[in-house]
Amino acid sequence: MVDLRTRYLGLNLRSPLVASSSPLTGTLEGLVRLEAAGAGAVVLPSLFEEDLAEETRQVDALLATGATGAEARASHPDQAGYGAGPAAYLSLVEQAKQALSIPVIASLNGVSRSGWVRYAARLEQAGADAIELNIYYVSSRPGSSASEVEWHYLDVVRAVRQAIGIPLAVKLSPYFSSLANLAGQLVEAGAGGLVLFNRFYQPDLDIETMEVLPALELSSSVELRLPLRWIAILHRRFGVSLAASTGVHTAEDVVKVLLAGADVAMMTSALLRNGPDHLRSLEVRLRDWMDGHRYEMVDQFRGRTSQRAVADPAAFERANYIQTLASRPMPNR
Ligand SMILES: Cc1cc2nc3c(=O)[nH]c(=O)nc-3n(C[C@H](O)[C@H](O)[C@H](O)COP(=O)(O)O)c2cc1C
Numbered sequence: 001m002v003d004l005r006t007r008y009l010g011l012n013l014r015s016p017l018v019a020s021s022s023p024l025t026g027t028l029e030g031l032v033r034l035e036a037a038g039a040g041a042v043v044l045p046s047l048f049e050e051d052l053a054e055e056t057r058q059v060d061a062l063l064a065t066g067a068t069g070a071e072a073r074a075s076h077p078d079q080a081g082y083g084a085g086p087a088a089y090l091s092l093v094e095q096a097k098q099a100l101s102i103p104v105i106a107s108l109n110g111v112s113r114s115g116w117v118r119y120a121a122r123l124e125q126a127g128a129d130a131i132e133l134n135i136y137y138v139s140s141r142p143g144s145s146a147s148e149v150e151w152h153y154l155d156v157v158r159a160v161r162q163a164i165g166i167p168l169a170v171k172l173s174p175y176f177s178s179l180a181n182l183a184g185q186l187v188e189a190g191a192g193g194l195v196l197f198n199r200f201y202q203p204d205l206d207i208e209t210m211e212v213l214p215a216l217e218l219s220s221s222v223e224l225r226l227p228l229r230w231i232a233i234l235h236r237r238f239g240v241s242l243a244a245s246t247g248v249h250t251a252e253d254v255v256k257v258l259l260a261g262a263d264v265a266m267m268t269s270a271l272l273r274n275g276p277d278h279l280r281s282l283e284v285r286l287r288d289w290m291d292g293h294r295y296e297m298v299d300q301f302r303g304r305t306s307q308r309a310v311a312d313p314a315a316f317e318r319a320n321y322i323q324t325l326a327s328r329p330m331p332n333r
Contacts (some may be wrong), residue, residue, distance in 0.1 A: 235261025
């Protein structure tokens with residue numbers, strides 16, 4: 001019998017298939033469905049720094065009166081995250097912990113070290129098993145250097161790390177000059193896991209109205225290649241847990257990220273497109289693949305195609321790049 005158990009952020013998961021942060025994980029009903037379909041863990045939608053700055057004072061006052069998250073929620077909407085406010089969020093964490101047996105990871109989304117960071121401790125008190133910190137920051141000031149931007153990331157990570165006792169994962173973008181170096185610094189600052197990667201949503205332009213259009217397109221498996229490369233590079237480099245996020249759709253994608261060295265394969269687009277039950281068929285196919293290759297446990301093949309054995313990953317990447325360009329299809333005429 002194939003054993004899918006894995007460890008992520010020091011937590012024991014029954015399966016490496018994890019539902020990443022999205023509206024699907026923002027209701028208790030959605031979370032229950034995801035667990036029933038086989039999710040090894042769930043990441044709740046993000047609670048945003050912008051929401052917290054406004055509401056933290058009110059919630060603190062309410063909680064100081066002895067009200068629980070559930071009571072505080074009474075006048076809040078059912079869907080947590082996306083502007084619903086901290087009280088609804090706390091309540092979802094509490095309810096999820098009561099209803100689910102898989103780990104519940106709360107998500108914070110912010111860019112600066114300020115009062116909102118304290119909220120991480122509230123999430124821990126509400127029962128969150130870990131916190132995923134999404135630092136979504138588009139640096140557009142010409143005066144701001146790459147090292148300054150990185151300093152901000154590290155500063156926020158340190159602040160959240162200090163506020164909590166539970167594990168902390170950092171979800172970041174791939175757009176850094178020296179991602180491997182930053183990864184090491186994030187680990188030093190207190191990240192126990194890296195979620196590779198956050199997906200930047202790039203707005204489009206309407207050429208008739210000349211307006212900026214928010215564009216939220218779901219991913220495809222082609223986008224898996226970037227996380228795949230970086231997971232292969234970072235596998236076992238800093239003793240940090242690695243989660244693949246962006247482009248995991250099929251069982252083949254799951255096998256690929258595990259071969260590269262991921263501890264878990266996170267999914268949003270695939271679950272939004274196919275529904276939570278997609279996890280069931282992924283699990284069946286993952287088991288079939290492992291069976292066919294005579295693997296009984298994920299650890300037997302995790303990281304088999306990582307770059308750990310490569311002495312100089314940069315030279316390796318460059319050689320691959322040249323080889324890929326040389327093998328490009330030629331035009332017909
Ligand atoms: C509708 C929607 C809402 C999302 N909300 C969040 C969020 O609140 N916090 C977060 O960190 N990521 C959020 N994400 C990003 C996903 O968690 C995930 O990282 C991204 O979609 C890439 O993974 P995928 O290729 O499996 O979709 C959201 C994605 C979508 C499509």
